[in-house]
Amino acid sequence: MIYEINQERLLKTLQELIETPSVVGYYPCIHQLLEELVEPYGLTVDYDRRHTAYVKISGQNPEKTVCLGAHFDTIGMVVRSIEENGWLSVRNLGGLNFHSLEGENVLVHTRFNGDYTGMVICKSHSVHVFDDARELERDFPNMKILIDEDVHDKTSVEALGIRPGDLISVDPKFVLTDTGYIKSRHIDDKASAAVLIECIRILVENGLQPKNNIWFAFPIYEEIGLGGAYVPDEVEEYLALDIGLIGHEQSGDEKKVSISGADRIAPYDWDLTSRLIELAEENDIDYVTDIYYRYGSDATAALNGGNNIVPATIGMGTMNSHGYERTHIDGIVETLKLSMAYIMDSK
Ligand SMILES: [Zn+2]
Structure with a gap:
């Protein structure tokens, strides 16, 4: 690996994100926090009219833009x-x-x-x-x-x-246990947002320039199905980071990253999903493949919204979803590793 993962910083960011209220449609506090988190890295935040926040890192090839999204809103x-x-x-x-x-x-x-x-x-x-x-x-x-x-x-x-x-x-009730479990109401989707913010820091700190432009998107209307419904024209691929499911007929695990083949709306893109599986194999990432039954992501919201994008979804296995949720630092780190592999590999 060409970079180090700072787990302590990742967990601190996760706690800050979780403890900042951002129920569906309520963006003032979480936007301010995002600006404070990326400002030390010389980055600014852009917003579209529906208050999706974007942090943009330019690639070697200015012609192609891919997007990684994690929704800020909570139920x-x-x-x-x-x-x-x-x-x-x-x-x-x-x-x-x-x-x-x-x-x-x-x-x-x-x-x-x-x-x-x-x-x-x-x-x-x-x-x-x-x-x-x-x-x-x-x-x-x-x-x-x-x-x-x-x-x-x-x-x-x-x-x-x-x-x-x-x-x-x-109240999100954030708890980090000595055994590496994180319990909170809003693992969904603040754990993914923390992963993306850590990706941003890793890219800047290590002077890594991806091949393509990378846009990190943070929608605020995902939980009602509208998060990624609008995607700017420039974006060709949309990789949504969102929780993986655990339970009957699910393969998810709190210590692994789930790569989803489909959700309740549609199968995800065949080639992009296959590439994510190959990247997980090549980089020794602990992953499972799965499909999600009662679940839609920003990537399928983007398809639903008529956007001309290639969709895929990955995320940390999360217990008790939409209740008092739990995941493990290992699942978050595996999701980070797969996100970075995608960012540095995008063709
Ligand atoms: Zn979610």
């Missing part, structure tokens, strides 16, 4: 209404599972009055009080947000500046 909620007792009624942003959210802390991002903390509760919130506390279905009509302020009616919540349309991030 979360949006305020639907304020109820008479001061609780917030919400709708989902992305594939939430309320069973995993009950009792979690949240941040309500208001438009003009800053953030408020709160928690996710079930209407029948106490086994001491409600006969149906265990049985009541954990879904929208029954799940509310309790704001951590002295507010007990609609008017007092409105007076805080909270209103329908405010976005809600869930």
